[in-house]
Amino acid sequence: MTGRDGWEPEAAELVRPYVITKGRGLPDEDDLSLITLVTASAEDARRPTRLSPEEQSLLELCSAGYLSVAEIAGHTHFPLGVVRILLASLMEGGYVTTRPPVAPARLADREILEEVLNGLRAKFG
Amino acid sequence: MGSAPSLGEQDYVRGGATQTAVKILVVGHFAVGKTTLIGSISEIEPLSTEETMTQAAEAVDDLKGVQGKTTTTVAMDFGRLTISDRVVLYLFGTPGQQRFVQMWEDMARGALGALVLVDPERLADSFPVIDLIEHYGLEYAIAVNHFDGAPLRDERALREALDLLDDTPVVTCDARDEKSSAAALTTLVRYLLDRTR
Ligand SMILES: Nc1nc2c(ncn2[C@@H]2O[C@H](COP(=O)(O)OP(=O)(O)OP(=O)(O)O)[C@@H](O)[C@H]2O)c(=O)[nH]1
Numbered sequence A: 001m002t003g004r005d006g007w008e009p010e011a012a013e014l015v016r017p018y019v020i021t022k023g024r025g026l027p028d029e030d031d032l033s034l035i036t037l038v039t040a041s042a043e044d045a046r047r048p049t050r051l052s053p054e055e056q057s058l059l060e061l062c063s064a065g066y067l068s069v070a071e072i073a074g075h076t077h078f079p080l081g082v083v084r085i086l087l088a089s090l091m092e093g094g095y096v097t098t099r100p101p102v103a104p105a106r107l108a109d110r111e112i113l114e115e116v117l118n119g120l121r122a123k124f125g
Numbered sequence B: 001m002g003s004a005p006s007l008g009e010q011d012y013v014r015g016g017a018t019q020t021a022v023k024i025l026v027v028g029h030f031a032v033g034k035t036t037l038i039g040s041i042s043e044i045e046p047l048s049t050e051e052t053m054t055q056a057a058e059a060v061d062d063l064k065g066v067q068g069k070t071t072t073t074v075a076m077d078f079g080r081l082t083i084s085d086r087v088v089l090y091l092f093g094t095p096g097q098q099r100f101v102q103m104w105e106d107m108a109r110g111a112l113g114a115l116v117l118v119d120p121e122r123l124a125d126s127f128p129v130i131d132l133i134e135h136y137g138l139e140y141a142i143a144v145n146h147f148d149g150a151p152l153r154d155e156r157a158l159r160e161a162l163d164l165l166d167d168t169p170v171v172t173c174d175a176r177d178e179k180s181s182a183a184a185l186t187t188l189v190r191y192l193l194d195r196t197r
């Protein structure tokens, strides 16, 4: 929906995410998948940089344990794309570390599927 | 924003330092019971995330107020189940509409498989969902969500209508019931395991 003079109404909504993420590009999606687990790194692993309030807020959220990228987005109500960019920046500075999900090549592994099956049976009978 | 929401210990992944995450999709048409099923199994209150939708808007028909916009947000919801001290399972509820292409790619990548929730009274609504699942090459099982709790009378007719392969599992479930939902999920995982033989 472009107005008479090319002004786009939805552009305003995009300004804030852009500011939050300092205009960075999207990180590689496989690095920060929906179910990549994230936690804050030890203090001595962190490169001293100035964090944005949003980065600070994500770091705080990740300080008490592990959360998936999707959960971080769910708890903060930031769009997923924004969360990914903020996390990528935190990773770059050594502030957070990640545990990647099961590699695609191993998805059909019997071992993993058996573990899930046994877990479901143990929990729900 | 600026201050983090305060979470309790139970919100974090138990034993996260040794955990690897896997995911299963719970898909189905509008109001078929996806969120209900996820909520009945999840150990956390189901959460949702938003994604920016950037594709052309001509396919956007029935979302009020988004006509003509090139950007809007869509929600997917999800829950979590700690399987063991090595594996944590996430369940993602995914709407079946074709227009959520970007989200589907995100969801489908790395998924173990999909549980397709079906309402036997609205079978045709499930066609596009199953098409999408097959398009992304995901293995799936069908869970017939019986809103009246009656047994499925004619599985053969349902199989024919949905054009299922002979070995695709079909189970009935009540998405509100934890055990029933878990049984449907178990059927899917057993099927995935069989497929690896
Ligand atoms: N009687 C009955 N009602 C159900 C069952 N499963 C879901 N419902 C109800 O059906 C309605 C829709 O369920 P949801 O779980 O929100 O469905 P959904 O697929 O997540 O819907 P959307 O996200 O809007 O597409 C809710 O009011 C549920 O309480 C069931 O097995 N039996």
Ligand SMILES: [Mg+2]
Binding pocket: B034, B035, B036, B077, B093
């Ligand atoms: Mg829902």
